[in-house]
Structures are given as C-alpha cells and as structure tokens.
Amino acid sequence: MKIAPECIQCIFDVRAKEITSASLSDHEKILKLKSFLEYYSQIVTPDTSTTLLSWQAFRKVKELMGSEDPYTSFKTRSHQVAVELLSVIEREIKEKIGFERFHYAVKASIAANLVDPGTPSGIQPEALGEKIRGLRLAIDESEKLYMRLLQSSKVTFLLDNCGEALLDTLLIREIKRMGVELKIVVKGKPYQNDITYKEALEYGFNSLGEVVSTGSDFPGVIPGYVSEEAVKALEWADVIISKGMANYEAFLLKPPSKPVFIMLVAKCGVIARAVGVQKGETVAFFLQGSPDLKKLF
Incomplete structure (x- = not known):
C-alpha cells in the first residue's frame, strides 16, 4: 500500500x-x-x-x-508455544460440525496472530479456547468463504508468522476435508518472523498440500520480486486465502485476478483505516468484494 x-x-x-x-x-x-x-x-x-x-x-x-535470520530464536519460541496452543484448540474444534467447525478454525487462525510469547500480554495456552469463543470479528465474511469453497477445487493459502502458521493448519485441514486441493505459499528466505520454506517442510506442511517457495525474502507476492512458481500459485487457485498485514498490503499494490480472502488483525491505524475498522480489531473479508451468496448456488 x-x-x-x-x-x-x-x-x-x-x-x-x-x-x-x-x-x-x-x-x-x-x-x-x-x-x-x-x-x-x-x-x-x-x-x-x-x-x-x-x-x-x-x-x-x-x-x-551479519545475520540472515535475526528472528531465529523468536521463531523457535513461537513454534513451541504454538504446539501447546494447538492441543487446546483441537479439543475445542472436535466438538463442532459443519460451518460452526469451519468458523471456529477461522477464528482460531486469526486469534493465533494475537499470540506473542515475547510480551506480557501474550495468550497462555489455557486461555486460547476462551479467547477464540469470545472473539468478535469486526468484519466477518467467513460464511461467504465457506460457500465459495464448496464450489472450489483449488485453493492457495499464504502463510504469515512462524508459530501462528502451525495453528493455521486447523483451517487448512478443514479446507482439505471439503475435497479441495491446496498450495501453501511461504517465504523462500527469512523476512522478520515469517515462516520460511525450510521451516514449513520441517513442520510437515507438505503433508497438507504443495508447499511453494517465494524464492525470496520479499514481504508479499508481487511479480518480479518473487519466484514464478509463487505467482503461478495465485493464478492457479479458484480462491486465495491470505494471512497477515504484509500480504494484504502487497495485494493492495498488485491485486491478483482471483478472489482473495483476507484474514488479519489491524495492528496499526493505517491498516485499520484502509480496512474500515478500529485499530486492534480482527477481520476476515474478500478483498475485491464478497460474492453474493444467492449467486453461489
């Protein structure tokens, strides 16, 4: 942007x-x-x-x-916390079915962006279930995404932070349960605390879909700055699901031709104004206008 x-x-x-x-x-x-x-x-x-x-x-x-990855230790701590959080959410999600289950996975994915092991306000594993149940999205087009996915066969999912990405697997698994083929796009080289291609393979994301490297440390997926494979992954998809502010900002510069579903926490005033919410609020919406549910079926 x-x-x-x-x-x-x-x-x-x-x-x-x-x-x-x-x-x-x-x-x-x-x-x-x-x-x-x-x-x-x-x-x-x-x-x-x-x-x-x-x-x-x-x-x-x-x-x-003189460091290619200044966030190495922070990412390791984030992943360790995410492992604990994952078991908490899995117990919660097993009790749900249908759209309620899908919606819970969406909220868990967004809530994970609030987890920060490096700050006193970081969510503890025991508190995450309550946090998700109480999470109110300022903009929530999850149902429209759910309906669109029922008509889709190919989804490209852009991951964000390390640790948070592990909790995204809950949503990715729900999408796979819908019979959708997945490509998962990650950074090729370290950028802040984002998950990299090497880490994604280490954590088993290749068992969920084809892991695609951007081939660079660029914050978003824009032609000329990332690998041809990453650009083609966007063109291949029926729906693109994008996590985090950096991916959102990049899409404002170069919007893909395919529908993009944005999931983020508006952590600054500029992003909040761009989205149309208050700073600190959470959102899940289609970037280029949401589809009309009546036209989906």
Missing part, C-alpha cells in the same frame, strides 16, 4: 529495535544505528510503499547484523 507519514516512523522503530535488541555493545549498536539511519533517509520517498520500504530496511538490518 502507498506509504503514510506514520508508516515511515513505524518501520524505522521496528528496524531500530532489531538492532538495539541484538547482543552487541552499546558502541556497536550506536554505529549500526547511525549506518542504518543514513541508509533509511536515502530510501524514504513519497512514492514508495510500505511493502518496499519494510523490505529494503529489513535487508539492511540483516546486512548490518
């Missing part, structure tokens, strides 16, 4: 924190922050996008830190 003034500060703050949180001396941190600030001032323009600026800035941080 097109850059807003507050995006420039937000992206800088996130990248600066990645440097200040590193195991370096204060002297080293100051020098690296100075280098980053000089670089950042050169790439900020009124015509840039949040997707491009975030990507360029993260690549510079990786270069300065």
Whole structure:
C-alpha cells in the first residue's frame, strides 16, 4: 500500500529495535544505528510503499547484523508455544460440525496472530479456547468463504508468522476435508518472523498440500520480486486465502485476478483505516468484494 507519514516512523522503530535488541555493545549498536539511519533517509520517498520500504530496511538490518535470520530464536519460541496452543484448540474444534467447525478454525487462525510469547500480554495456552469463543470479528465474511469453497477445487493459502502458521493448519485441514486441493505459499528466505520454506517442510506442511517457495525474502507476492512458481500459485487457485498485514498490503499494490480472502488483525491505524475498522480489531473479508451468496448456488 502507498506509504503514510506514520508508516515511515513505524518501520524505522521496528528496524531500530532489531538492532538495539541484538547482543552487541552499546558502541556497536550506536554505529549500526547511525549506518542504518543514513541508509533509511536515502530510501524514504513519497512514492514508495510500505511493502518496499519494510523490505529494503529489513535487508539492511540483516546486512548490518551479519545475520540472515535475526528472528531465529523468536521463531523457535513461537513454534513451541504454538504446539501447546494447538492441543487446546483441537479439543475445542472436535466438538463442532459443519460451518460452526469451519468458523471456529477461522477464528482460531486469526486469534493465533494475537499470540506473542515475547510480551506480557501474550495468550497462555489455557486461555486460547476462551479467547477464540469470545472473539468478535469486526468484519466477518467467513460464511461467504465457506460457500465459495464448496464450489472450489483449488485453493492457495499464504502463510504469515512462524508459530501462528502451525495453528493455521486447523483451517487448512478443514479446507482439505471439503475435497479441495491446496498450495501453501511461504517465504523462500527469512523476512522478520515469517515462516520460511525450510521451516514449513520441517513442520510437515507438505503433508497438507504443495508447499511453494517465494524464492525470496520479499514481504508479499508481487511479480518480479518473487519466484514464478509463487505467482503461478495465485493464478492457479479458484480462491486465495491470505494471512497477515504484509500480504494484504502487497495485494493492495498488485491485486491478483482471483478472489482473495483476507484474514488479519489491524495492528496499526493505517491498516485499520484502509480496512474500515478500529485499530486492534480482527477481520476476515474478500478483498475485491464478497460474492453474493444467492449467486453461489
């Protein structure tokens, strides 16, 4: 999406924190922050996008830190927490059938985006069931997605964060139960705490569908920045399901020709305004207008 003034500060703050949180001396941190600030001032323009600026800035941080994956430890902790959370949700979902079961999986997938083991407000495994039951989506077109999937044979699912992605398997399994063939798109190289192709294979996502690598660390799927296979995965699908803000922002720049179902938490004011909700609210909706249920059958 097109850059807003507050995006420039937000992206800088996130990248600066990645440097200040590193195991370096204060002297080293100051020098690296100075280098980053000089670089950042050169790439900020009124015509840039949040997707491009975030990507360029993260690549510079990786270069300065001498690390291809600065979030390795965080992703490991996130996955460990997700394993505990998964068992809690599985017990809940077994009690449901039909659309109620599907809708619960949608809410679990979105609620998983709220789990953060690195903050005091992170959801504990025992509390997740209650969190999902009480979750109220500000925009909820899950039923329209459910109906569309009943008429579909091919779905491409874009994953987001590591840990969260493990909880997405509940929804992916529900989609498979509908007789749908799946392609699962993941980052080819590390970008923030997003799940990568290597990690997706390690965690068994290839048993759920064909895992497709973007071949890069770019935040979204835009031709020219990712692999041809990832672009073709979007063209192949009857429906695309997209998790997280970064994928949403990329689709605002280059919308696919196929229907895109967005699932995210509006974690900032800019995204909230773009979606039409309040900051912190959760949404599940079709990007290019939802289908008319009467026309689906």
